[in-house]
Amino acid sequence: MDLTATAAPIVDAVRAAAAVEPVGARTHAEVGNQVRSEHATTAVGVPAGIVRHDVADLTVTVLAGTPVAVLDAALAEHRQRVPLQPRDSTATIGGVLATGLSGPTRLGDGPLRDHLLEVRFVTGYGALVRGGGPTVKNVTGYDLPRLLVGSMGTLGVLVQVTLRCRPEPGVTEWWSTASPPGELFECLFRPAAILADSRQTLVCLAGDAADVAVGRAVLRDRIAVDGACLPDGPHRGRISVPPNELGALTAALDRIDGVDRDDGTWLAEWGVGTVHVAYADAQQLAAARGIAERHGGWLLREAGGEADPSGAPFDGFGAAWSGSGTANGELHTRIKRAFDPDGKLAPGRFG
Amino acid sequence: MCFPRDAREVQAAVRAAQHHGVPFVARGSGTGLAGGATPLDDALVIVMSQMDRILEIDPRSRTAWVEPGVLNLDLSRAAAPHGLHYAPDPSSQQACSIGGNVGTNAGGPHCLASGTTTAHVLAVDAVLADGTATRIGGARPDEPGYDLRGVYVGSEGTLGVTTGVLVRLLPDPPAVRTLLLDFTSIDDAATTVSGIIAEGILPAALEMMDAQITRAVEDFVGAGYPRDAEAVLLVELDGLPDGVTAQALAIDEIGRTHGARTVRVARDEAERELLWKGRKSAFGAIARIAPDYYLHDAVVPRTQLVGVLRRIYEIAAEQRLTMMNVFHAGDGNLHPLIVFDRREPGTWERVHHAGTEILEACIAAGGVLSGEHGIGVEKRDLMGRLFSPIDLDAQARLVEAFDPSGLANPRKVLPAGSRCGELAGTRPVPEGTWI
Numbered sequence A: 001m002d003l004t005a006t007a008a009p010i011v012d013a014v015r016a017a018a019a020v021e022p023v024g025a026r027t028h029a030e031v032g033n034q035v036r037s038e039h040a041t042t043a044v045g046v047p048a049g050i051v052r053h054d055v056a057d058l059t060v061t062v063l064a065g066t067p068v069a070v071l072d073a074a075l076a077e078h079r080q081r082v083p084l085q086p087r088d089s090t091a092t093i094g095g096v097l098a099t100g101l102s103g104p105t106r107l108g109d110g111p112l113r114d115h116l117l118e119v120r121f122v123t124g125y126g127a128l129v130r131g132g133g134p135t136v137k138n139v140t141g142y143d144l145p146r147l148l149v150g151s152m153g154t155l156g157v158l159v160q161v162t163l164r165c166r167p168e169p170g171v172t173e174w175w176s177t178a179s180p181p182g183e184l185f186e187c188l189f190r191p192a193a194i195l196a197d198s199r200q201t202l203v204c205l206a207g208d209a210a211d212v213a214v215g216r217a218v219l220r221d222r223i224a225v226d227g228a229c230l231p232d233g234p235h236r237g238r239i240s241v242p243p244n245e246l247g248a249l250t251a252a253l254d255r256i257d258g259v260d261r262d263d264g265t266w267l268a269e270w271g272v273g274t275v276h277v278a279y280a281d282a283q284q285l286a287a288a289r290g291i292a293e294r295h296g297g298w299l300l301r302e303a304g305g306e307a308d309p310s311g312a313p314f315d316g317f318g319a320a321w322s323g324s325g326t327a328n329g330e331l332h333t334r335i336k337r338a339f340d341p342d343g344k345l346a347p348g349r350f351g
Numbered sequence B: 001m002c003f004p005r006d007a008r009e010v011q012a013a014v015r016a017a018q019h020h021g022v023p024f025v026a027r028g029s030g031t032g033l034a035g036g037a038t039p040l041d042d043a044l045v046i047v048m049s050q051m052d053r054i055l056e057i058d059p060r061s062r063t064a065w066v067e068p069g070v071l072n073l074d075l076s077r078a079a080a081p082h083g084l085h086y087a088p089d090p091s092s093q094q095a096c097s098i099g100g101n102v103g104t105n106a107g108g109p110h111c112l113a114s115g116t117t118t119a120h121v122l123a124v125d126a127v128l129a130d131g132t133a134t135r136i137g138g139a140r141p142d143e144p145g146y147d148l149r150g151v152y153v154g155s156e157g158t159l160g161v162t163t164g165v166l167v168r169l170l171p172d173p174p175a176v177r178t179l180l181l182d183f184t185s186i187d188d189a190a191t192t193v194s195g196i197i198a199e200g201i202l203p204a205a206l207e208m209m210d211a212q213i214t215r216a217v218e219d220f221v222g223a224g225y226p227r228d229a230e231a232v233l234l235v236e237l238d239g240l241p242d243g244v245t246a247q248a249l250a251i252d253e254i255g256r257t258h259g260a261r262t263v264r265v266a267r268d269e270a271e272r273e274l275l276w277k278g279r280k281s282a283f284g285a286i287a288r289i290a291p292d293y294y295l296h297d298a299v300v301p302r303t304q305l306v307g308v309l310r311r312i313y314e315i316a317a318e319q320r321l322t323m324m325n326v327f328h329a330g331d332g333n334l335h336p337l338i339v340f341d342r343r344e345p346g347t348w349e350r351v352h353h354a355g356t357e358i359l360e361a362c363i364a365a366g367g368v369l370s371g372e373h374g375i376g377v378e379k380r381d382l383m384g385r386l387f388s389p390i391d392l393d394a395q396a397r398l399v400e401a402f403d404p405s406g407l408a409n410p411r412k413v414l415p416a417g418s419r420c421g422e423l424a425g426t427r428p429v430p431e432g433t434w435i
């Protein structure tokens, strides 16, 4: 079916509704601020399906409602991958891209935004727009794909995307080691990931077998593991700080009231600056946010968090918007208005 | 024209332009090939060459803050003592500026594995069109809100003037190997490229040169390229020694399966540098053949290289033009190069005609208008071949959000009338504008 026909119900729904919430599998529904509107909100879903996998060119085009697990399986048959890596692989590709959370191998694979080549999306004014292009290199016009990654459904409903695939590395190994992450960041060449919690360092080595052996040899007291387990709990978030702050920041996280150092409440991505946190109670998540801010970072709530009796938007994106008056705040407001003049797409998501 | 020395002076220049309702154009080194820095409408030209300091190199986080006028190669030179380098390496790297690279989202041979400029820019300090200074992006992996940084990189000076750039530096690879494969047919070389990619090998660089440019380069620098080859591939592998060796063997085999006559491995750094010098001086070399050249830039899916290259040579033959190809084959980024003498009557028209036909052939093969040079004024009016009016309107809305005044480098990138309901802007590009 041609895309105009596929997108027609989405275009109609957006045009008819006063408030629209683009929805995938709802696996990321708690991330950031929640949709809130005085109008009845229409949930708009997106069809699924792999449209075209150009195996030899390492690109794949999918409808945005396709679950990540379906894409992963299809690509694996050809020993390829797109490292989207959501916590829950029933997540849709559109949902992952719109939320903009990069996976734990960002150090080696690059951020999520670098995997997207072309987008087709429905704007708030009900137009089906194409941005970017299907080739692996492209500077033809403005970079709408990157604008949409992490836009939380506030600028458009993603309908179809073209992604860059990577060849599956010859060997992929995960290790737990006693070597400190900072030291490994200095001495490992192109590691896929260096993650650390308060007890151990987790390293992902990927590539040619002989190269992986070189990396493996420097890991002290190593134990093979299946992969990285991100901290889990009812109150979760991800901190983004300048990478040089990781040491001081994680030391402060260990001092949060009621947190046992050995509970594995945080996992830091070395060389990147992302710290995943999860706590038993909301106060602890709030404390982590305070620490993040003191270290020049910010915390995006992923789940749980403090109750919000005032109805005021949750923090997280606040920094971008609270500053209306700031140049970036103004830019955000104007971009939002440009793509969604009536403010109907995911209202409240960005505060 | 003005030559600001710091961000405040840039701000003053932009405010003055706004005050008088005069358009302004930021200019780096002026090496851009799409005319992005060409002033139209008597614009104020803000030349960034005085802002050429490397402010900080932080080896710990592998980043550097630089002023926009810093030359690309100077940054890598300054990072070298730390065992780091700045990955995007346009062939013009001795002359072009980081600010200009951000403007065009510049690429280079070594962007195949590591990505173009946008993958290496973490933050930009910019003076927006209304004269406010702001920081877009940051040292943190994610910023709250939209990826303004992603939108800004490659916007060809239409969204603001860059006054500082935070770039990512990469560690130098422990091992590098450079291979030269030579072929008796262009098709074989192009199938080898597709073969390497399909095999799942992503070399650091994968460049192709056809017979004419290979001979021209050989005459010019004597890099030891085979004069009788129909095409050569320059392949660079980097990483840890064993992996590099394994990949070199694999490429040797893929090349020979697809008809490579010889596969030569650079024995030492001197030989490697000479091979690269040949590739990077291609444009100097052709100056000896004819006084003028027109360098195109388009991208096609890598699986389409064979067919598109054939069509490009056909177009040249039909238009009786000398055409050479030297390009970033690994990402399908073609650079058809037409050499000519504009004093010959009718030539200029044929050059233009051929250019348009080439771009049409690339679009028909599923390609795009530019891989690294940008749109500027050169391809502005071809944007409608790739994008619908609705698509162009969406891009124009984005520009308007950044610059409601429309004074930041106007009439670049998007054709007149892109914003639905916009009055078609009218004045044509002045005669003789250098693009």
Ligand SMILES: Cc1cc2nc3c(=O)[nH]c(=O)nc-3n(C[C@H](O)[C@H](O)[C@H](O)COP(=O)(O)OP(=O)(O)OC[C@H]3O[C@@H](n4cnc5c(N)ncnc54)[C@H](O)[C@@H]3O)c2cc1C
Binding pocket: B025, B026, B027, B028, B029, B030, B031, B032, B033, B035, B036, B037, B048, B068, B089, B090, B091, B092, B095, B096, B097, B098, B099, B100, B101, B102, B103, B104, B105, B106, B107, B108, B109, B155, B156, B157, B158, B160, B161, B162, B163, B283, B372, B373, B409
């Ligand atoms: C021989 C030759 C080889 C080349 N090879 C390559 C190549 O391999 N890869 C490649 O990508 N390009 C290549 N180029 C093109 C060119 O060098 C690049 O586009 C380069 O990025 C331009 O940098 P510049 O400093 O000269 O910018 P300019 O030409 O001065 O400007 C380019 C654009 O950026 C904008 N700009 C410049 N500075 C600023 C600023 N401070 N703030 C806001 N906007 C700004 C301008 O308005 C303009 O739109 C080549 C050019 C030549 C002549």
